[in-house]
Amino acid sequence: MAAWDGAGPLKDLEPKVTVSGKRDLRALAALLEQPVRAGYRPPNRFVWHASMRLAPEDRHRTISDSTWANMAVQMLTEVGIATTATDPGLRWIAMRHADDHVHIVATLVREDGRTNWMRNDYPRCVKATYHVARRYHLHRRVPPADRTAHRRPHPAEVSKARRTGRAQMPRDELRRCVRRAVAAAGSEEEFFVQLGEAGVLVRLRNSSTDPGQVTGYAVALPGPRTASGQPVYFGGGRLAPDLTLPKLRQRWGTPTPPPAAPTVSRAERVETLRQAATVVAAAADDIHRDARTAPGRAQATAVAAADLLTSLAYGIEGDRRGALHRAAEAFDRAARDLYGRVRQPSGRSQEMRAMSRLVALMGRISGDEDTVAALALMMDLSRFADTIEQLRRAQQRLHQAEAARTAAEALRLVAGGRRPVVAPPLTVTATPVPTVGGGRRAARGR
Structure with missing residues (x-):
């Protein structure tokens, strides 16, 4: 034709x-x-x-x-x-x-x-x-790639997960563990401590010119092994474009001492969540004001908000991946900068990251009062996600705008009680069979 x-x-x-x-x-x-x-x-x-x-x-x-x-x-x-x-x-x-x-x-x-x-x-x-x-006015319009998505598992990883009956890819599980540690840490020392407490194997990479300087890291799960019996390590850049150690250092800015573990009393926990909601509402106003004049500050604030939502998801759902975890993953995609770039932290982003660390350190959320405060924080984060969607659409970054809208809708459903906060316990199921089985083409309607 x-x-x-x-x-x-x-x-x-x-x-x-x-x-x-x-x-x-x-x-x-x-x-x-x-x-x-x-x-x-x-x-x-x-x-x-x-x-x-x-x-x-x-x-x-x-x-x-x-x-x-x-x-x-x-x-x-x-x-x-x-x-x-x-x-x-x-x-x-x-x-x-x-x-x-x-x-x-x-x-x-x-x-x-x-x-x-x-x-x-x-x-x-x-x-x-x-x-x-x-x-030609077609309904489905796949936007151009913006290089903000995380690295997908290799087909060999999918095949191995299917053979071993794993419900999740090791790469995906490690990315979630690293994201949780990033949200709860303020320096690389605290970051590596968080990974160790989560049961993740960590291997540091030293500089070839200065053996005393750490230039990178790799993480592995204790279970999966290679044919020779060695753990399967993934570097931070192989998990997501913004998880390399130099970019994490730039993201944290000046190292700050970890805050003291908050008292587990319900009153202080509620106060922490209310302070976080106040910071989120002010940050949304900052993005509306800084989107044109200071896009770097707006970008740093968006990434810090993603860390706060990650900490909140683990504070409510723990290690069980529910609707809030999925909203946090979508929000992380919406907040990420192009090509894995990391902006210098601003005062607002540092304040929000401090709230993220406090939420991560105060433990699991339970009881009526702190649950109500957590739901109010979700609503503020959903409005913040709406602001990110408007920003990404103005920037013509449509994949990220779609991710922000997905996160906002999920947060509103959870906050409104129309979706359970914690998903049912995960059962180990086989990885779905690929669409092309065994490398052979399917017959055409015969």
């Missing part, structure tokens, strides 16, 4: 049907591979493949071949594959296999013999398809 500029009529490219009823693709493949055979040191893997597929809510629409062709050309032009006749680039074709998707194939050697390696093509494709979806 579409091809490179200069390919000629599309009907001449259509593979012929043989006597056996199959398509003869040799002539089309030879045309696509002509620049490869004539190129200078062509790559061994010279085929680029992508697909454009409608979302389930858009599949009821009837899109003509010409519309599909226009969408494919616009996407490929933005990515850098489709070019005009005055700039002979790559040869490519777009073929429609069904009503809801098309497949695109290109060869990576240009007409002039140079190789186009298509580096970083995935982020450009996501951005291009988002623009196409906006132009």
Whole structure:
């Protein structure tokens, strides 16, 4: 339905049907591979493949071949594959296999013999398809990647978790432990103590030039082991882009001594939660004021609020991951800066981080009075999440805006009593089977 500029009529490219009823693709493949055979040191893997597929809510629409062709050309032009006749680039074709998707194939050697390696093509494709979806008024519009998501488990980790019957990936469990320790600490010494108390194995990395200087860390769970029986360690940067030790040091700012453990009396616990709610409400006003004039301060305040919500989630739900833990994870994604950057702490962020440490140190929340104070703090945090959503939408960081809205809705549901604070006890279940089993393709409706 579409091809490179200069390919000629599309009907001449259509593979012929043989006597056996199959398509003869040799002539089309030879045309696509002509620049490869004539190129200078062509790559061994010279085929680029992508697909454009409608979302389930858009599949009821009837899109003509010409519309599909226009969408494919616009996407490929933005990515850098489709070019005009005055700039002979790559040869490519777009073929429609069904009503809801098309497949695109290109060869990576240009007409002039140079190789186009298509580096970083995935982020450009996501951005291009988002623009196409906006132009053609499609319902599902996946925003461009903003590099704020945490690292996903490797397929090997998923397979190992499935074999051992683990309910969670070790990488995900470690990221939560590290996030909890970060929220409750004010310096790296306190951070490592928190990890040790949580039962996490810690391995420090010393500088090659100054052996007495610690430059990084890695964490592991006591259970999972490698084939040789060694713990499986993950560096902080492999858990999330902002969890490396240099970035944590910048996040904490000037080390402060840990606050004294608060009295476990209910009155002091309620007072701590009320003070935290006051700080959160003032921080939301600061973000409204500083979003344009001092974006660094607003960003530091948002990250400190994520730490406070993390401490509150553990103070209410403990190690049992419920709705509040999931809200804290979504809020952490919404508050994170681009490319793992960390802003210098401000007075407000330091104040909120002090509240986070106090909430973490005062223990589990129980009883009616402190529960009511905790629910009021949740409502203030939900309004703070609304402020973050407005900020991220103004910054065109739509993935983070979606995460902030998810966190705000979850907090309001918990605070309103429409969702249980603590989830039922976790049972060890097998990891879901992947959509493609054993690397084999499923038959098409046969």
